[in-house]
Amino acid sequence: MTMTFEQMRANVGKLLRGIDRYQFNPAYFQTSVTSQILLKALTNLPHTDFTLCKCMIDQPHQEERPIRQILYLGNLLETCHFQSFWTTLEENREFIDGITGFEDSVRKFICHVVGITYQTIEHRLLAEMLGDPLDTQVKVWMNKYGWVENEEGQIFIYNQEESVKPKNIVEKIDFESVSSIMATSQ
């Protein structure tokens, strides 16, 4: 697909159902187009494009190959079951042909989720989540995000302490609210 992501997003409805504004066309369904759109949507996580696509693919088509498999992969990502995702992807590699940088986009999403959850994480755990059995990817992503590892195999992600603090919201009463009461009381 040669269109930009924004173009695709603006036209998803029409693409998924073949609705053309200017011509009277019966709706038609193309499995390959739909699969590509779904995979592209996954590359845009954490945006909810993937969920929104599901709203426009009817049930019979959702059960066709490879759409069913792609939906399954997508749900694994949405529920953060990253290890299962990589295992399942191994068995279905042919589906992602034609989407350049698919795996990198997924790893970017995984790092995003790790980045908002962890202050420090074990190297081994991160490697598992990145689907990196040969331990080649972790260093690449650590470099991208400036994450540093200590001697004990712990990777420092982000100083979460600074922003995740208990908050106490106290009631504030401004003068205007009480001024009329004060004026009428003796």
Place this chain on the structure above:
Amino acid sequence: TRYRIIHDYDLHTGDPKADLAYERQYEHQQTYHVIPEVIKNFLQYFHKTISDLIDQKVYELQANRVSSESIEQKIYEIQDVYENSWNKLTDRFFKTSPWPEAEAIATLVGNDAVFLILYKELYYRHIYAKVSFQSFSQYRCKTAKKSEEEIEFLRSNPKIWNVHSVLNVLHSLVDKSNINRQLEVYTSGGDPESVAGEYGRHSLYKMLGYFSLVGLLRLHSLLGDYYQAIKVLENIELNKKSMYSRVPECQISTYYYVGFAYLMMRRYQDAIRVFANILLYIQRTRNMFQRSTYKYEMINKQNEQMHGLLAIALTMYPMRIDESIHTQLREKYGDKMLRMQKGDLQVFEELFSFACPKFLSPVVPNYDNVHPNYHKEPFQQQLKVFAEEVQQQAQLSTIRSFLKLYTTMPVAKLAGFLDMSEQEFRIQLLVFKHKMKNLVWTSGISALDGEFQSASEVDFYIDKDMIHIADTKVARRYGDFFIRQIHKFEEVKKIKLKW
């Protein structure tokens, strides 16, 4: 049955009994000598009142006088006709059939063209209130109950109320009125007339253009394309009062569909904000609506539906909202919200079914091979996506309540309390963070704009094998309560003194 020409606004509802009754009535109305005497008298009175008003106004304008009392009186009479008599007579004579066609009553009112325009407006509004594109689409899908003739007619005329046609009409109105350009210029403080074009400068076309945008919002929502639904409004600043936002029913409808789209897009904060705003608006303007009109019924229904949707959104994403709305919500749905928090999927689904729009299929069914529940499929599809989302977040409510109890703890220990393996618990914590970080509108005109934010009342992070939790505590607003009560007593005192 004899084969009949069916108009675009056919009143079949899909219910065989009502349809049969309608057909009998409709055959009657075709020959106008069956118009009841009461109706004839009413129309003549209505016509006279309006002509008198116009005559009086013309006279006064020519004599350079300002509006007199007789005009005020006439305006009052017309309002009474319009809001009371018309509705009463509709209830009595035209509950399931249309009023007589304009041609049928023209001689009664001296073929007055001006009056006939008003009459046609009321005639079509009545029909629209009883049936519309949505109902027709659903009718089209309820093929099991149809006769051979009807099926043949539908098959050979797929253009009737087809999605494509409706889309085309709405888009044409939008294009012809240049409404998008006008809105762009209007919101940047310029004069919309400069870009309105030949048609768009007429207020009729301008408003048609605006309402077509709302129509597109609605149609895309009914087809499950929520992104596109909100996108068509990208030049409309929803929060701002404008010359376009003066029709209450339109405002309420708009907010309903925008809120629903936000909910399906997992923009919980935005959904909650939109619903809370419009529910407050309805609370304030309730008294303005006549109870007998279909307008009131429609607004009432959407009010109830939006409370339901708000209940769902607040369950998925607990946050503070306006106290008066929160109170109302607890009264209506307190029990259901508790059950949803405990993970009762059935309550979620029931509430969704009640509150969601009546979804449509964009596709014409294959009449030869369609099963009886075909018309429910669009709804089932949306319900499935919603239910999946609820399932994916099923553990989060429980986790949230446990997190509130502690400040620091080993991850493994808390996992044990929750009866989960440490691995699964860590995964759920990732899900929590992922699902609670949504796109939130902060600035800009388009309702699609937004930044990723999390306003979760409970937050946490994992450091090595420990979880650190931060809670947000909100102090009770005693001061606010006392101030309001004091003001109320002052009001009571004033009234007592008057008496």
